[in-house]
Amino acid sequence: MKNLCAALLCATSLLAYDSASAETLTIATVNNGDMIRMQGLTSEFTSANPDIQVEWVTLEENVLRERVTTDVATKGGQYDIMTIGTYEVPIWAKQGWLLPLDNLGADYDVDDLLPAIRSGLTGEDGKLYAAPFYGESSFIMYRKDLMEKAGLTMPDAPTWEFVADAARKMTDRANGINGICLRGKAGWGENTAFLTTMSNSFGARWFDENWQPQFDQPEWKNTLDFYLKLMNDAGPQGASSNGFNENLALFQQGKCGMWIDATVAASFVTNPKDSTVADKVDFALAPDTGLGKRANWLWAWNLAIPAGSQKSASAEKFISWATGKAYAELVASKEGWANVPPGTRTSLYENAEYQKAAPFAKMTIDSINAADPKNPTVKPVPYVGVQFVAIPEFQGLGTTVGQLFSAALAGQMSADDALAQAQQASVREMTRAGYIK
Structure with a gap:
């Protein structure tokens, strides 16, 4: 017994030593x-x-x-x-x-x-x-039952016009269903990432070939106006506070007809342990406007x-x-x-x-392979990156722009004011950093 206790004490000491x-x-x-x-x-x-x-x-x-x-x-x-x-x-x-x-x-x-x-x-x-x-990448996750109820069939490669029409028809706020859930939370990797890919599909770009900011151009106005109207008509209340995780929870709870976001979310919306709509979900490519670029990131x-x-x-x-x-x-x-x-x-x-x-596997890999960081926009640009601009200054600038767009979504400023301030902030930062001579 004495030897056994000694052995146990020794083993305990060794474990303590290993942990320490x-x-x-x-x-x-x-x-x-x-x-x-x-x-x-x-x-x-x-x-x-x-x-x-x-x-x-x-x-x-x-x-x-x-x-x-x-x-x-x-x-x-x-x-x-x-x-x-x-x-x-x-x-x-x-x-x-x-x-x-x-x-x-x-x-x-x-x-x-x-x-x-x-x-x-x-x-x-x-x-x-x-x-x-x-x-x-990113793609559309949608409720097949709500799409059918709206009398529509989701194409594999839809346009923004189709998505907006479907979102409005799927909206049933009396029963807590929003036609679409999109990122609104401010941050260069939150709403700015989503809106940048959306803008790519509308023909917009952050900078022209000479690093001049482009928020004063019609393509950005078309993007932001379309987004704000869609979210007002068919999005959830308080959307300016919603990022990836918040929208994931809404979709899993059956409160979104469509959600355009990261392909990685597919396993979470189709897992019956987490999602109340797991058996009702299907997928489509991110939308476009016919200009040759879809709103999907990498x-x-x-x-x-x-x-x-x-x-x-x-x-x-x-x-x-x-x-x-x-x-x-x-x-x-x-x-x-x-x-x-x-x-x-x-x-x-x-x-x-x-x-x-994984029924979403092919759509995921197709979306990843379709994203082109070296040619992210319809018009030529001097930068690399689909949902971001690969320069050190983007982290701060992207967050500033995201805050402005989130404020517009919350009704704290107009789209025109948000774009004007985004343009001013971008010109100031790019001049300070030496991109604009």
């Missing part, structure tokens, strides 16, 4: 469903890597962007891994703020990453500076290591686990193939089990 000596990774991430799921599976990683512990900092999208930007720019060292987007990766890599991911492991298969996603995460030196956790949420990290080896080990093929298989075993993080690997879209489980 383990390296702790602090990971900043966004409060989206796939990231929440990853946190729930973290014990799978730590049990296989007992020398590494994980602490999560989970933040709303706008707050996440603000905090990680401040931390990486000031070398604050708060986070060992950051969840950042396709916009930040090439800019931050060029500024020396990120470490290249050179040691993801022999079985990681970098060449399996979708070319459209991988290219946005690769630096000028050809190295990968972030690994995609999930990739997305994005990935990625895991990256800030430069100067003292825990880069452990951080890269976690990133390899969370973005590798084995993680997809882990999610499939726990939640089913339909809930695997989408939009990052060719092999997923060649997987017969995934194709069978």
Whole structure:
């Protein structure tokens, strides 16, 4: 008995030692469903890597962007891994703020990453500076039952005119049903992202070839007028506070006839555990106006290591686990193939089990492949980026413009005033930054 107690005491001491000596990774991430799921599976990683512990900092999208930007720019060292987007990766890599991911492991298969996603995460030196956790474009999610009740059939590739007509006919506010739910929450990655892709389809652009802002042009007025009227006629109350997560909840609760947003939402609106309308949902390509550009974006949420990290080896080990093929298989075993993080690997879209489980798979990959960051607009532009402009100044400017458009949606100013102020702010910022001579 004495020897047994001694052995137990020794084992307890060893466990305490292992826990105390383990390296702790602090990971900043966004409060989206796939990231929440990853946190729930973290014990799978730590049990296989007992020398590494994980602490999560989970933040709303706008707050996440603000905090990680401040931390990486000031070398604050708060986070060992950051969840950042396709916009930040090439800019931050060029500024020396990120470490290249050179040691993801022999079985990681970098060449399996979708070319459209991988290219946005690769630096000028050809190295990968972030690994995609999930990739997305955007498309229409709609209620088949409400579309049928309205006497309409959704085309695979609809126009904005059709979408607006359908939204008004599907609206039944007496029963809490809005014909359409669209982003209104201010933020360069929230309403500005949506309205920029919408404007692309209306023939608008942020800047002409000489970096002159274009908010005083008719294409932007047509975009904003159309959006505001549509949301007034068929959108939910308080829409100026609604971003991705808020609209997802509304759609899952059966309160939206249509929702145009990230393709990653498809698994959440078709999952009967979360969605009251799971068996009534279908999908279509983002709308156009016949000018040759659809209102779909290209994005990935990625895991990256800030430069100067003292825990880069452990951080890269976690990133390899969370973005590798084995993680997809882990999610499939726990939640089913339909809930695997989408939009990052060719092999997923060649997987017969995934194709069978995910009716949205083909529409998702078609939307991702259709987005063209190097030619995002009808008229020529000097920038890269579909729903953003890939310059450092865009983060602040995009948020300012988003605040103006959100105020217009809330009825605090007219569309003309919002556009005039967006033009003034853009001219001021682009002149200050030296783009306009």
